[in-house]
Amino acid sequence: xxxxxxxxxxxxxxMAATAEPVVIAALGDSLTQGYGLVxxxxxxxxxxxxxxxxxxxxxxxxxGVSGDTTAGGAARVAWTLTPEVDAMIVxxxxxxxxxxxxxxxxxxNLATILTEAQRAGVAVLLVGMQAxxxxxxxxxxxxxxxxxxxxxxxxxxxxxxxxxxxxxxxDPAAAAGLMQGDGIHPNAEGVARIxxxxxxxxxxxxQAAEK
Numbered sequence: 001x002x003x004x005x006x007x008x009x010x011x012x013x014x015m016a017a018t019a020e021p022v023v024i025a026a027l028g029d030s031l032t033q034g035y036g037l038v039x040x041x042x043x044x045x046x047x048x049x050x051x052x053x054x055x056x057x058x059x060x061x062x063x064g065v066s067g068d069t070t071a072g073g074a075a076r077v078a079w080t081l082t083p084e085v086d087a088m089i090v091x092x093x094x095x096x097x098x099x100x101x102x103x104x105x106x107x108x109n110l111a112t113i114l115t116e117a118q119r120a121g122v123a124v125l126l127v128g129m130q131a132x133x134x135x136x137x138x139x140x141x142x143x144x145x146x147x148x149x150x151x152x153x154x155x156x157x158x159x160x161x162x163x164x165x166x167x168x169x170x171d172p173a174a175a176a177g178l179m180q181g182d183g184i185h186p187n188a189e190g191v192a193r194i195x196x197x198x199x200x201x202x203x204x205x206x207q208a209a210e211k
Contacts, residue, residue: 022209023084024202026093027073027113028127031162032064034191036180041188046195047202050095054199061085069095070109077113081120087209089202090114090120090163093129093146094184100135103142110146111119114154123208124156125201130163157204165197166190 026032026044034042042063051058063080065072073092081088081166090113096106110126115122128147151158161167166175166186176183178190186194 001141021059022086022206023059023061024087024089024190024205024209025061025063025080025085026089026091027077027080028064028089029068029095030064030066031094032089033062033066034064035066035185035193036182037188041191043191045063046188047199050195050199051202051206054203056203058193058202058206064091067095068092069101070106070113071101074109074112077116081116081122082188085120085122087124087205088117089125089127089205090156091127092118093143096164097129097131097135097143098184101116103131103139103146106143107146107150110150111154114150117156118154123171123205124154125159125205126151127159127162127198127201130161151204157201159198159201162194165193165195175176 026047028043032043034044039045042062042070044060044064048058048060063076065076070092073090090110092110092113093106114124114126126147129143131143133140135143147160148158150156166178178186178193180187
């Protein structure tokens with residue numbers, strides 16, 4: 001949006017306005033950062049290549065911090081949203097689940113992130129996480145509802161699940177083969193599946209940022 005306004009001003013001054021790539025910050029944890037993988041196999045580099053193959057003029061910024069919770073994301077979102085950032089992918093909540101953080105706390109932190117993005121005029125793609133069943137049915141219902149509800153409240157785009165690409169075949173055994181030895185982080189092929197599933201949502205984010 002900010003770059004579109006600059007383009008209009010340049011056109012008004014009779015100057016040639018050249019299209020610039022949409023800059024997207026990927027705010028997340030170790031899944032975004034690329035834990036356990038060589039750099040070119042991580043989520044952000046693979047997503048960058050996928051988007052380029054689709055013809056999208058995009059520059060991705062890896063704003064993933066290993067071990068980060070939604071609280072960490074909320075604490076650093078303001079300085080992540082530098083003036084050149086046009087859009088943001090928010091993929092946080094996995095470490096909240098690992099720590100059993102109350103859903104209402106995670107919701108509040110994510111709401112802070114989305115509010116900061118709205119204040120900055122930055123389009124957002126919120127990527128959902130689903131709670132395991134071992135915390136109880138009430139916890140799972142409350143946590144899983146965070147993402148669609150906040151996306152609707154803050155006019156953000158929503159990708160229902162970060163791990164949707166791993167479960168596309170509906171075979172848990174096959175999905176296990178796409179994970180690293182810790183059973184938490186995807187391997188290079190797993191990241192490729194995740195990127196293929198999330199990519200179309202990111203293309204929608206690019207379009208939203210260009211409006």
